[in-house]
Amino acid sequence: MENHRWEDLYSYWQNKHADGRPPARRDIDPPTEIPQLAANLMLIDIAPAGYQYRLVGSLLRERLGAELTGKAVGSSGQSQSIRERWVQTLDLVRDDGRPRMLVAPGPAGATLTNMMLVLPLIDDEGKVEQILAGAFFSDQHFTPGAQYDEVIIREVGDDPA
Numbered sequence: 001m002e003n004h005r006w007e008d009l010y011s012y013w014q015n016k017h018a019d020g021r022p023p024a025r026r027d028i029d030p031p032t033e034i035p036q037l038a039a040n041l042m043l044i045d046i047a048p049a050g051y052q053y054r055l056v057g058s059l060l061r062e063r064l065g066a067e068l069t070g071k072a073v074g075s076s077g078q079s080q081s082i083r084e085r086w087v088q089t090l091d092l093v094r095d096d097g098r099p100r101m102l103v104a105p106g107p108a109g110a111t112l113t114n115m116m117l118v119l120p121l122i123d124d125e126g127k128v129e130q131i132l133a134g135a136f137f138s139d140q141h142f143t144p145g146a147q148y149d150e151v152i153i154r155e156v157g158d159d160p161a
Contacts, residue, residue, distance in 0.1 A: 099156040
């Protein structure tokens with residue numbers, strides 16, 4: 001099931017740590033180093049005006065039914081409460097530099113579970129400057145643009161199991 005592939009992204013990110021610190025953007029190269037996950041990834045810039053999608057993988061564009069690259073976070077067609085939880089998760093990762101997992105059970109009657117791993121990328125001073133996120137799905141039969149009813153924020157520790 002695809003939603004367990006988040007562990008590959010988490011291991012990749014952990015292996016890029018130096019001196020116990022998360023990697024910087026310059027330390028990672030997902031298209032070259034983990035090409036099997038590139039379609040599932042997004043890179044998010046942190047700006048004074050808010051968050052902006054720098055890159056959004058092709059699988060995510062397909063699943064969301066929209067192109068988000070270059071757009072502000074929160075501009076998707078999801079409900080306001082889901083968008084607020086997404087921004088809340090980004091704020092948590094930005095503020096404490098710790099990874100989070102968003103788990104979104106699918107719409108009523110669906111078998112989909114979306115798992116979004118949200119990882120900090122730091123600057124030279126150790127401040128979170130960008131966020132790397134990967135979305136993984138358990139159901140390949142998903143209608144693009146479907147809405148989620150809820151999302152649950154989980155912390156991800158040294159033992160993600």
